Amino acid sequence: MTRILAFVGMPASGKSEASAVLRRKGIAVINMGDVIREEVVRRGLEPTDTNTGGVGTELREKEGRDAVARRCVPKIRGADPDLLGIDGVRSVPEVECFKNAFGDDFTLVSIESPLEVRFARVKARGRSDDMQDINALKARDERELGWGMGEAMKMADIVITNNGTLEEFRKKITELVE
Numbered sequence: 001m002t003r004i005l006a007f008v009g010m011p012a013s014g015k016s017e018a019s020a021v022l023r024r025k026g027i028a029v030i031n032m033g034d035v036i037r038e039e040v041v042r043r044g045l046e047p048t049d050t051n052t053g054g055v056g057t058e059l060r061e062k063e064g065r066d067a068v069a070r071r072c073v074p075k076i077r078g079a080d081p082d083l084l085g086i087d088g089v090r091s092v093p094e095v096e097c098f099k100n101a102f103g104d105d106f107t108l109v110s111i112e113s114p115l116e117v118r119f120a121r122v123k124a125r126g127r128s129d130d131m132q133d134i135n136a137l138k139a140r141d142e143r144e145l146g147w148g149m150g151e152a153m154k155m156a157d158i159v160i161t162n163n164g165t166l167e168e169f170r171k172k173i174t175e176l177v178e
């Protein structure tokens, strides 16, 4: 049976950094945003913030709010590793989908960091779908909260704060894995 560590958190809270810690230990991580970006590219669109947001919303409207999680379950069962990471859980139906599929082997980890700290990190990150002003990040937060991210974060089994250095954060994630 596969044990799962799933990360939930606002944009730029540190989910990718947590995933990178797992990957460096040889643990595979499924990125739920990539599942949407795959669909964006399959449709011949550029993976911009607008397109990923739009396709993500459409998938959830057409296939249900756990659409992206449901696309992950067969990928996980197919690979059947001992331990696996999931980056980017966004709503209660997604948590319920994973809990139904994997029961107590599914651990939800909420990564928490204030808006100002996250914005400073986004500016330094410069990803293709990143925003350059804090109001755009706030708007993205609102979109995530609109999908029920706040409620999903409240369901977390473990809360990890990421307000300090990257070293400190990586240490917390390493301890969690071990």
Ligand SMILES: Nc1ncnc2c1ncn2[C@@H]1O[C@H](COP(=O)(O)OP(=O)(O)OP(=O)(O)O)[C@@H](O)[C@H]1O
Residues within 6 Å of the ligand: 009, 010, 011, 012, 013, 014, 015, 016, 017, 018, 033, 121, 122, 124, 125, 162, 163, 164, 165, 166, 167, 169
């Ligand atoms: N403690 C930290 N100190 C400094 N920089 C950090 C820290 N944690 C994360 N970062 C940096 O902040 C940026 C955002 O983090 P990351 O990409 O891991 O967030 P995310 O939660 O995966 O974001 P998104 O939901 O937008 O994909 C990255 O460039 C990352 O390297």
